[in-house]
Amino acid sequence: MAHYFKIFKPYGMLSQFIYNQKQRKNKRLLGELGEFPEGTMSVGRLDEDSEGLLFLTTDGKFSYKITSTNVDKEYWVQVDGIISEKDVEKLSDGIEISIYGKPYQTLPCEVRLMSPPQNLPERAKRIRSEAHGPTSWISIVLNEGKYRQVRKMTAKIGFPTLRLIRYRIGDETIEGMDSEEIQNISF
Incomplete structure (x- = not known):
């Protein structure tokens, strides 16, 4: 029987169960959050500096379905500065960013x-002092998920991501x- 969980991944946690790097x-x-059945894997990833919804499952087909099809993923993004409707349009239309050193639209x-x-x-870690200037929030709904895509998109138009x-x-x-909350879910 397959198991499905949703978790609120905290800032500062890796989206994996085993850390196989030699340094740091x-x-x-993820295993620090609770006991999970053998074979549990994360569905997609959120980088260490990102937080929010992450699925865990023992069902590889489910994992493939979520990461390889057009399932919407909504991100709430706090950016440095006051973003305008014109800037929102630029993001909406699609922009060129770099993925592993190659241009990507x-x-x-x-x-x-x-x-x-x-x-x-x-x-867990404070964003920054308000003395450093104003910030604003946007919602971005993607059905693709390239490496650090949202951060690269906002930086490209001059609004670095502060919280994702x-x-x-x-x-x-x-x-x-x-x-850090975990909920059992069914699909």
């Missing part, structure tokens, strides 16, 4: 300005969840 061994791993996507989210858990939260995958969200 003190990394936090992102697909058109849904981007909108949003108010700062009110019900998010505090992040995956809010939704398909119909599942982190609404009402706390950082």
